[in-house]
Amino acid sequence: MASILVTGCAGFIGSHLAERLLHEGHRVVGLDNFDPFYNRTLKQTNLAQCLAHPHFSFHEADLRHGLDALVDALPADHIDLVVHLAAKAGVGPSVRQPVAYLENNVIGTTYLLEWMRQRDIQKLFFASSSSVYGNTKEQPFREDLNLQATCISPYAASKLAGEQLTYTYHHLYGLDVLNARFFTVYGPRQRPDLAIHKFVRLLRAGQPIPVFGDGSTARDYTFVLDTVEGITRGVQYLLHNTGVYETLNLGNNRPVPLLELIAAIGDAVGHSPELQFQPMQAGDVDITFADIQKAQHLLGYAPQTSLQDGLGQFVEWLDKQEPE
Template identity: 40%
Template sequence: MKNYLITGAAGFIGMHTAKRLLEAGEQVVGIDNLNDYYDPALKHYRLSQLAPYQDFRFIKMDIADRAAMATLFAQEKFTHVIHLAAQAGVRYSIENPFAYIDSNLVGTMCVLEGCRHHPVEHLVYASSSSVYGMNAKVPFSETDQVDHPVSLYAATKKSNELMAYSYAKLYQIPATGLRFFTVYGPAGRPDMAPWLFTEAILKEQPIKLFNHGKMQRDFTYIDDIVEGVVRILQQPSQEVIPYNLFNIGNNQPIELDHFIKAIESACGKASKKIMLPMQAGDVERTYADIRKLEEFFDYKPTFSIEDGIKEFVDWYRAWSY
């Protein structure tokens, strides 16, 4: 049996990934600091979905706590690490920048040091499509230059990629970065559009459309994300420098109007709209080139926006009511 560490286990992607591994009979240790960036009740709900599995253990821990992380790695001797913990959100990085330095930079450093001193078979970590910034070329490819981030959040994620590459080279730590594209689904984050729009529509409140609604996002359903993570996890790079980087998205950007219509259909209600200018740090569109992921792992997303949104809205109704 493999021994997996998942950082951010009470997070959206972390919970779903842990559940998939536990269902496959693996052993998982999950850590999370359960901060209040959004309602911790949702994080506790996610953990409740993992509690029935005998091979799951949860430890409340901040990944930026050097001593605690060093002790954890020494005691557990993990075979695989899935590093998903991070301070999320583009707009919040303008309000509270030091939260991103502590979690995304110091925390990732603690994970890398743990893998250095207690070697693992594979470290898979979360990057973000935000690193592409205002890239005008579409679809976004892993070979594109990403040296001009438009938010501190994006800058920390690009920094994580550089940090992981240096540790792969210096210490032969097999490391793979995943640039996630707008992940959504049941138990998703309440600060993201699927939740915000669904909540507003069901409560007959107006929804805020930034950039006057002229936005596109490569929405990717959580089951498609987890499928990609699990496939990648089992096959670390065999190159001289054991490092790789993949986009993981739907490869099908959705116009905001199409997205809203899918939510209206699932809710059975029309929306009221407020048009607003572009927000600082935001980007007009995201679009994943996933040919590399397809070539390496035969990866193909399967969920349509209509099916995925219906799954989310059904879950949200049960959660809220």
């Protein structure tokens, strides 16, 4: 089995992925900087199962600190493949802190690519985002759409820049790359700032749910274990193929309007939502809608989890963390 570096391993998606890779017999090297965007304790809890596994090692480092920091933090052992999930996430915060997003997601990614080049690591799975599509009118979103003028937030711009960097390293140094555009991932361990997590808390506290816009905006919600399945299949594809440079959507292929989502959360929690309509937020898009045919063809990717089941699993997980 392979030796795989997972950046952002203590996060929502990263911790699930690390557990899955360990379960499949891989050796996992985890890297995280415990960015204070949310509580460090939550991320340490995410890592608990991995830290107990004999084939997992954890290293704390910040990609922004450069090559020397990476060399000092990471073992000299052979690494077959990197899954790069580490990033500063969130559209809204990126509008308020654009420099921080470019430093983390562009400069940090560049340092990682340079470290890979120097270590002669030839395979990369890069986590991009559906935000790169912006408010493009063509739906569902296909990977071959022209994205020259679609990014409407610094976060989106930083992710598209990351994709362009991975192509540069593919072209110059033969790096095998899968860029995967994630679509509104949710489920157990979801960040506290994300909508589903916030809405459940507000409902349980008897507080109104903020609705930005008229409630018709829609997202292609994808359950975290379906996303992890897609990543895992992408890892296997990279390990068994050379000369690879591909960009894929890992979504659910079904946009859910905001009002429908809120009603489904109300059903999962057992509370009737009170709505508080507010203006649209800067940088938000109207809809995300993944065309997943390419991922289906290349990886056999086929998300299995309905919104109802996924929300139920999230609420069950949250109950264990914070019993009512």
